[in-house]
Amino acid sequence: MAKQRTTRIQDILGLINAFCPATLAEEWDNVGLQVGDPAAEVSTVTVALDPTEVTIEAAIAEGAQLLVCHHPLIFKPLRQVTPNDTTGALVTRAVGAGLAIISAHTNLDRARGGLNDWLGAKVGLKQMQPLESIDGQLFKLVVFVPQEQAGAVAEALFAGGAGQVGAYDHCSFRGDGVGTFRSGDESNPYIGESGRDESVAEVRLETIVAKEHLGRSVARMLKAHPYEEVAYDLLPLANSRNDVGLGRIGRLEEPESLGRYAQQVKELLAADHVRVVGDPEKQIAKVAVCGGSGASLVAAATRQGADLLLTGDVKYHDAQIAESLGLALIDAGHFATERIMIDGLATVLSSGLQQKNLDVKVLPLSLEQDPFRVI
Structure with a gap:
């Protein structure tokens, strides 16, 4: 029997780059390996939305050598790494425990079959295409x-x-x-x-x-x-190339009223609440989605004939603009529209490892909560 090849952090990074290449990321973004040695061995990988104290401690408790997150731990260059600031403390803890951290952020948002495809499929969209394609x-x-x-x-x-x-x-x-x-x-x-x-x-x-x-x-x-x-x-x-880009646009199998569809979205995404812009009786057939913060896509959604944009983090004036354009909005929040990536990316990694006959355990960490509470 052939000896099982040792799996290293760089092997996992290769799987991620094959699925959502770092070259798809926005220029301002910081994706890829943020903490750790690419040559280090790995037997357990954990996946989370954010690299927080909670998820880092959970990964360490699981005996993981790698935590793959959507949001980067390090966005800007650090002047120092000490336990006296939030980011420095997390980096110090991860390094001390031998835990590497990888981010797949806007590259995962834009990738074919990535976060926005998962979100669109979750809320019932068919025949999806990028809402705002990268210049092909x-x-x-x-x-x-x-x-x-x-x-x-x-x-x-x-x-x-x-x-x-x-x-x-x-x-x-x-x-x-x-x-x-x-x-x-x-x-x-x-x-x-x-x-x-x-x-x-x-x-x-x-x-x-x-x-x-x-x-x-x-x-x-x-x-x-x-x-x-x-x-x-x-x-x-x-x-x-026209198969990658920000957001997705597709059609519902059957048109729904805005009010009824908003309730369905709330339940499907397990959101605490959703905010809605538009007439609850408006018929919704063509839907644009963008996980996280997608209010900048109001104009793109309107140009492509969307009846509705589903996203998070919508500001007051963005809502006014959408209303003036006749575009309905459902704001389900940043957290609820992005946490779908935890199971999605865990499945991608598990499948890729299995295809390469690499014996690595992949664990989705679903213990994070939306920091916002409605009173």
């Missing part, structure tokens, strides 16, 4: 690099978000060839001498880059490339 323009980037630097340049491109094709990352094509050049008197060539014809064994490195990652990928490539003048091509592709 794709480019092929071709760069010529000396053979010995090809790996470093490729890694720089991947770190910038290049090489993502569906559920696969680090995708590239590499072919060997010979590059020729003659450098001018004012140049400082990496290879050869000024004024002489030179030839060098090079690799033609090709990869795919989405428009939103183009600038960052090219900048990292240029920094890693050894040449003064880098020869590269950017080719716009006819194929595009």
